Amino acid sequence: MDDERKRKLASLRSRVRSQIRSGVDTSSSPSKENGLLQKASSKLKEQIIDETEDESLTISLSRFETEFKRFASTNEDNETLRSVAALCILIGAVLGIVSGMMQLTGNPAELMENSQFFAIDDDVSISGIVLYEDGNEFGGVSIKIYDLNTGKSYGEEITGSNGIFLLPDVPQRPMRMEFKIDGYETVNIVFIPDQATYHYITMHEGEATREIGEITDSNLNQVVVVGTIVGIFSILFALLGVHAYLEVKRAKYYRRTMYIAGLSMFSRGLIFVGPTFTLIGMAFLTLTKKQFRDQNSDNDV
Template sequence: MEGQSIEERRAALKERVQAQLKSSEEAKLSRELAAENELVIESDAIDLAVEQAAERLQAKIDALEDSDRNRLRTLAASLILIGSILGLASGALILNGNPGDLLASSWFDDSERVDVTGLALEAEEGTGVSNVTVQLLDIDTDEVIAELVTTSNGYFRFADILTNPVTLRVEATGYVTVERDFIPEEAGIDPVTMTPGEGIRYEGNVDSKDGWELELAVGLSTAVGIVTVLTALVGFQAAVEVRRAKHYRRTQYLAGISLFSRGMILFGPALILLGMILLVVTKEQFLDTGGE
């Protein structure tokens, strides 16, 4: 009886030990499965967090790039505007500085009367010819205004002569008579070449284009001033178009036209050109080139 009881107790003890081992293994397996599930969950969460952080970082980088490009576009608009303002100022100066007023001032005012001086030179030897009769004639009526003879050196001088077109007649025995039309000036006249022979030699024609040249200068200056002002105003519109960022090509064309405003000769166009270069960098910000 005692032997059987011991065997039964051993068997029962063995069963309990096996049951405990089995339960321990099952608990271990469950813990391992739970740990694996936790690792999978944590890995997915980490991947998701990393993706979200990368997206936020990229968004910040894009925002910084957009901000930098906006600043460049603002700088381009400012440069174009400053260059256009300089062009407008230059145009105003051109329009105010009328060359007609300048030429009519005392600095350019011709005297009503001047002294006319000259020389009568022998054609072959180049020496002065004395006792040559020199006359100033009215260019229309041939009326004698003044008359004299040359000195021993061939020099002659008429004093207090009106600055109206006249005819100079130089004649001497044995020489060809010279007739020259000119307008008296303080600088004098070119030497008269006395050629042996007979007859009359006509020299020079009075060119009366001075008035037309003055009118042309005034008209040209006014036209340049108007074009300068108009192209400067186009530059103002170009700066506005840069701020709107809608039409890239139109903006560049307007800025190119504003180069003709010539603000401070080169400084203004240089600023506008620099602004156009910055527009190339910020091209993607315009609506017609893919901007938002």
């Protein structure tokens, strides 16, 4: 490697010198020639640094590849590594079963609040317009929005002369939005924020409180049905992971074991933790594939 680098540097220096000689006029002053030499030297140093960095990166990658191949060849008959792969796949399956059970036994309101199946975006903007009874825009109305379960405030605004309001970055969970101004009824809206909904609020004179909207039983029933389906499928895919664990321990059919382990990742154990363990186990399996009976049969043929 050192001889090759010296050869490249010598070739580069000779090329730069030839370019300087051809580019410098015989009538040029010594100071101009020195300036060109300095520029050429600086460019030469930059090229040398770039080439050195590229060579160092190439050496590091080749060394990593060599070490990985050595590790793979050393452990292809290591049954302990296959046991570690089986354990990782089993952990992913167990986490999938836990997630499925949590989905089946969860509170419907919490499922609606937290599940990705009932929210398009994490946060949305709530917009609308406040009107008088005659349909004209109502300015100066105080608007506050709270989490229905925790009471946490997620914003406050006063409508302008056009009556329009906008509350940004509101989570998609059950909320209570309050409209209040002296001399008019207080309006409370209970709803789940939706990016597409534009709210029209009409204020009536009086001192009462008017409630609008509710989290209906039909919505909760829909959440329960979908949550149950998701939980059942999570458990079924997790059971495939348990089956993959047993296949790894038997070490008979490599490809079938890999397919089953891959399908088990759909159990989504704790979102990404379970699939990560399964992937690690599958990676270890690729290093120990020769321990499977069908792979040994292929090699014998």
